[in-house]
Every structure is written in structure tokens, then in C-alpha cells.
Amino acid sequence: MSIKLTQSQVMLHQMVTDFADKEVKPLDILIDKQRNFPAELWDKFVNTGFLGLTIPEEYGGAGFDVIASSQTVYDFAVRNASIAFTLEGHYKSVDQVLKYGTTELKEKYLPxxxxxxxxxxxxxxxxxSNVMGHTAKAVKExxxxxxxxxxxxxTNxxxxxxxxxxxxxxxxxxxCFLVDEDMPGFKHGKRENxxxxxxxxxxEIFLENVIVSEEHLLGTVGQGVAIGDNAHYDARILMGAIAAGITEHALNIAIDYAKQREVKGEPITQLYSIQEKITEIAIAKENTQLLYQEAAKLKIAGKPYAKVATMAKSYGSRASYTAADHALQVLGGYGYSREYPVEHLLRDARxxxxxxxxxEKxxxxIAKEVVSEGKE
Ligand SMILES: Cc1cc2nc3c(=O)[nH]c(=O)nc-3n(C[C@H](O)[C@H](O)[C@H](O)COP(=O)(O)OP(=O)(O)OC[C@H]3O[C@@H](n4cnc5c(N)ncnc54)[C@H](O)[C@@H]3O)c2cc1C
Structure with missing residues (x-):
């Protein structure tokens, strides 16, 4: 870890890992197979206050910063990537309301x-990818x-x-508009398979003549691309944390298995081919962690963080996929089985x-940023 957590962040980290070890880790394969969080887990999750982690205290939240939220997302992703992904989708959306919402909107929706x-x-x-090709629209009446x-x-x-x-x-x-499912004309559509x-x-969602007041506009008219970009950059820090968490999960599974699996009376940890894979996974985890934590530090310092956040996600997305593939190989034929958790790490990381x-985007x-920096 490249950052030193504050005392309250250490306490949060301890609380999250205790919760995740007890409530999430044992359900990892079940969540993948059932394609849902069990309802009891969900209730505990919400009641423990994870949704309000980044919401300022004045709106009833815990007021933690992005170091804490990315650490939390990472801690969950080490046990189950989906639950971390759900948090990522929520935190980055709440961030945009916080940054671009009017006082009235924040007072109503942040609590x-x-x-x-x-x-x-x-x-x-x-x-x-091509947001200007969108057709869904808002008309002022x-x-x-x-x-x-x-x-x-x-997501979500x-x-x-x-x-x-x-x-x-x-x-x-x-x-960008804030829309509530309770509004007349709002409908949820199908879940992607x-x-x-x-x-x-x-x-998916459908909007059919949904009427909202001016206060539901985030930022100003025409600021949607900038808000969408900002949401991406906030999200990419958390996606880096998910990638690092999946990679750590793959590492834990590979090490546990390799220690007890024997070939010719020796654990396979003695084989160079296995050591190489474990080393590659461990390096990938450290690199991804360094990148997303650096982006989080830059964001907190009020410095530009888009490039490093994008690097965290682009590097981490491929590194976590390769890590899951290496771990699958360490487990041999069992790695290819649905009875073991590695195969879903591969699908999650993708x-x-x-x-x-x-x-590709x-x-x-990143290339544009790096090339323009090179001009200076
Ligand atoms: C798990 C998951 C969660 C998601 N969550 C959300 C969410 O919360 N909110 C949301 O709005 N969307 C979400 N998406 C959608 C996601 O943002 C899109 O899939 C992504 O933007 C690509 O759009 P597309 O699928 O329409 O592909 P297209 O835009 O049709 O692109 C197809 C291919 O062409 C490439 N391509 C397109 N344009 C360019 C270009 N200019 N230069 C180079 N390559 C290009 C793409 O990289 C891709 O490989 C999610 C998708 C997934 C898989």
C-alpha cells in the first residue's frame, strides 16, 4: 500500500474487512451462480451504512474521502467483485450530485x-462510445x-x-438530469444477460414524458459531456480498486491451492512455472494499487487526476484478467471448473x-494526454 491511512480510515478498513470476511466471502460463488445478492446480505449491507460512506455528514453520511471509498471498494472486491461494482456505480453517481447538484437537490437527495x-x-x-450520437432528449416546456x-x-x-x-x-x-424511479413515466426495462x-x-430504463423541475438539472444546460467525463474519471479510480481487488483474490486462491497441491511429493509452489505465475499476479496487484491510490491522492489534493485514474483502469482491467487466467492455470483442471471461484474472476475482470x-477509448x-505533455 502506497498510502498511510488515517486513524478513522484504519478503523473503517478493519470494519469493512471483518464484514466482508464474515458476510460476503462465504457467498462468493453463490452470488455468481444465483446472479443476485441474497436479500439478507443486502439488508445488512445497507444498514451498516456502506451506501453513505462518501456522503458528507451534514446529509447523514459518514463523510469519507476517495482514499477511504477506494480502499473499501478494494476490500470488498478481494472477496466478491460484484458487491464492489455495485458500490462503484453508486459512489460515482453520488459524487456527481454532490459536485453539480443545486443546494435544494442535494438537501433532498443526498440523505x-x-x-x-x-x-x-x-x-x-x-x-x-459516441455520446453525441445519443437520441434520448430533454425539452424545456x-x-x-x-x-x-x-x-x-x-450498472445497478x-x-x-x-x-x-x-x-x-x-x-x-x-x-445531465437527476431522475427518480417514482416519477410518472419512468420504467425499468430488462436486465442484461x-x-x-x-x-x-x-x-435499462425508459423515460416516457417524465417531467422534472429545473432543480433536477445537474450543472448547467450543455454541461452533460463534462459531467459524464467527470463521472468516468471518478469511477476509474474505483474501477482500478476493483481490478486490484480481483487480482488479490486471484493471488489468494492461487497461493492457497499451490501450497497444498503436490506433484511428485512436493507442493507445486516449488515449481518455477507456478512461481512465475504467482509473481506476475503479485506484481500486477501492486502496480494497479499504486495507480489507483495515486489517482485518489491527486483528486484529494485538487490536482488533475483523469490521466492516472484512466491508467489505473486501463492497466488494471487487463492485468486483473491476466491474473485470473494465471490463477486458473495454477489450479490446473480444477481452475476450469465452476465449483472453484477462479473462472468467475475471469468473467468479472472482463x-x-x-x-x-x-x-480502446x-x-x-491517455495517448492524447501523454503526447500533449511531451510537447511542453
Ligand atoms: C459491465 C458493464 C457495466 C456498464 N455500466 C454502465 C453504466 O453504469 N452506465 C452507462 O451509461 N453505460 C454502462 N455500460 C456501457 C459501457 O459504457 C459501453 O459498453 C461502452 O461505452 C461501449 O459502448 P458500446 O457497448 O455501445 O460499444 P460501441 O460504442 O458500439 O463500441 C464498439 C467497439 O468499438 C470501439 N470504439 C467505438 N468508438 C471508438 C473510437 N472512437 N475509437 C476507438 N474505438 C472505438 C469500442 O471500444 C468497442 O470496442 C456498461 C457496460 C458494461 C459491460
Whole structure:
């Protein structure tokens, strides 16, 4: 770990690991197979206050910073990546309400975010990468906005009750609105039949003449792309933490198995081929952790963090996938079995190359930054 946690962060970390060891770790494979968090786990999770971790105390939350939230996401991801992914979707959405919401909106919705899940919705069925190709729109009528359109692939979609939604307010601009599932005209659609992160529903929403007041506009008219980018950068710190957590999970499984599996009377930890894989996984975990923690430190210091956050997710998304693959190989044939947890790590890690910006888009973003820095 490259950062020194404060006393309250150490206490939080201890509380999270105790909770995750007792309540989440034993259910890891079950969550993947059932494609859901068991209801009792969910109730305990919400009642323990994990949703309100980053919400300022004045709104009823615990007021922790991104060092603490990324550490928490990591601690959960070491036991089950889905539960960490659900938190990531919630925290990054709450962050945008906090940053761009009016005082009235924050007073109304942030206290609710302590026990209602939030999501962030940009992607549409015809495409996610090209946001200017979106068709869902908001039209001003008097002092209200009328919202219409279909959004898809939302992390926590269906589970979330409140959404930040990017909508066209003119052919050349997007704006961001806060939409509540209780509003007339709001409908949840189907859940995606995705291959991994099975505890987290990813789903669609429909807006049919949903009417919202001006205070539901986050930021200003036309600021949607900037808010979407900001949400991505906040999320990528947490996605880096999930990648590091999956990698640590793969490492733990590989080491436990290799210590007790014998070939010719010796544990396979004595074989160079196994040592090499374990070493590669361990290095990947350290590197990913350094990157997301550096991004978190930059964010707290008020410095630009987009590039390092994007590096954390782009590096971590591939490193965690490779780590899961190495761990599968350490377990031999059992690694390929659904009775062991490694195969779902492979499927979970794969999501990280798509969600919060595809790997290809991130590569372009990083290259642009690095090349422009090189000009100076
Ligand atoms: C697990 C998961 C969770 C998700 N959660 C959310 C969420 O919470 N909210 C949300 O709004 N969306 C979410 N998404 C959607 C995600 O953001 C999109 O899948 C992603 O933006 C890519 O969009 P697309 O799937 O439409 O692919 P497309 O945009 O159609 O792209 C297809 C391929 O072309 C490449 N490509 C496209 N444009 C370019 C370009 N300009 N340069 C180089 N390559 C390009 C892409 O990288 C990809 O490989 C989630 C997706 C997944 C898998």
C-alpha cells in the first residue's frame, strides 16, 4: 500500500474487512451462480451504512474521502467483485450530485442516497462510445423539462432507484438530469444477460414524458459531456480498486491451492512455472494499487487526476484478467471448473475493459494526454 491511512480510515478498513470476511466471502460463488445478492446480505449491507460512506455528514453520511471509498471498494472486491461494482456505480453517481447538484437537490437527495442506490446512465442501445450520437432528449416546456428516451447497460440498473441521466438538450449538446424511479413515466426495462459481475444487475430504463423541475438539472444546460467525463474519471479510480481487488483474490486462491497441491511429493509452489505465475499476479496487484491510490491522492489534493485514474483502469482491467487466467492455470483442471471461484474472476475482470469507457477509448485518451505533455 502506497498510502498511510488515517486513524478513522484504519478503523473503517478493519470494519469493512471483518464484514466482508464474515458476510460476503462465504457467498462468493453463490452470488455468481444465483446472479443476485441474497436479500439478507443486502439488508445488512445497507444498514451498516456502506451506501453513505462518501456522503458528507451534514446529509447523514459518514463523510469519507476517495482514499477511504477506494480502499473499501478494494476490500470488498478481494472477496466478491460484484458487491464492489455495485458500490462503484453508486459512489460515482453520488459524487456527481454532490459536485453539480443545486443546494435544494442535494438537501433532498443526498440523505436518501444513504439507503437508496444511485446509478449513472449514458449508454443507449445504438452506442455508448459516441455520446453525441445519443437520441434520448430533454425539452424545456415553461419552467419544466420533459424527458424521453431509452438508456441501457446501467450498472445497478433495476436495483438503483435514482439515476443521473445524460440527455440531448439540442442536437449539439448534452445535459445531465437527476431522475427518480417514482416519477410518472419512468420504467425499468430488462436486465442484461451479461457473463460476469453477476451480483450486480446491469439494466435499462425508459423515460416516457417524465417531467422534472429545473432543480433536477445537474450543472448547467450543455454541461452533460463534462459531467459524464467527470463521472468516468471518478469511477476509474474505483474501477482500478476493483481490478486490484480481483487480482488479490486471484493471488489468494492461487497461493492457497499451490501450497497444498503436490506433484511428485512436493507442493507445486516449488515449481518455477507456478512461481512465475504467482509473481506476475503479485506484481500486477501492486502496480494497479499504486495507480489507483495515486489517482485518489491527486483528486484529494485538487490536482488533475483523469490521466492516472484512466491508467489505473486501463492497466488494471487487463492485468486483473491476466491474473485470473494465471490463477486458473495454477489450479490446473480444477481452475476450469465452476465449483472453484477462479473462472468467475475471469468473467468479472472482463467487464472492466468495457464499463466506464472502453479500453480502446481509454488508450486514445491517455495517448492524447501523454503526447500533449511531451510537447511542453
Ligand atoms: C459491465 C458493464 C457495466 C456498464 N455500466 C454502465 C453504466 O453504469 N452506465 C452507462 O451509461 N453505460 C454502462 N455500460 C456501457 C459501457 O459504457 C459501453 O459498453 C461502452 O461505452 C461501449 O459502448 P458500446 O457497448 O455501445 O460499444 P460501441 O460504442 O458500439 O463500441 C464498439 C467497439 O468499438 C470501439 N470504439 C467505438 N468508438 C471508438 C473510437 N472512437 N475509437 C476507438 N474505438 C472505438 C469500442 O471500444 C468497442 O470496442 C456498461 C457496460 C458494461 C459491460
Amino acid at each position: 436518501q442516497a444513504n439507503n437508496r442506490i444511485f446509478g449513472f446512465s449514458s449508454t443507449e442501445p445504438q452506442g455508448g 415553461g419552467d419544466k423539462w420533459v424527458l424521453n428516451g431509452n438508456k441501457t447497460m446501467i 440498473g433495476g436495483l438503483a432507484e435514482v439515476y443521473c441521466v445524460l440527455l440531448k438538450t439540442s442536437p449539439t449538446e448534452l445535459s 451479461f457473463i460476469g459481475m453477476n451480483g450486480t444487475p446491469i439494466g 467487464a472492466l475493459q468495457l464499463a466506464e469507457g472502453s479500453l 481509454m488508450m486514445i485518451e
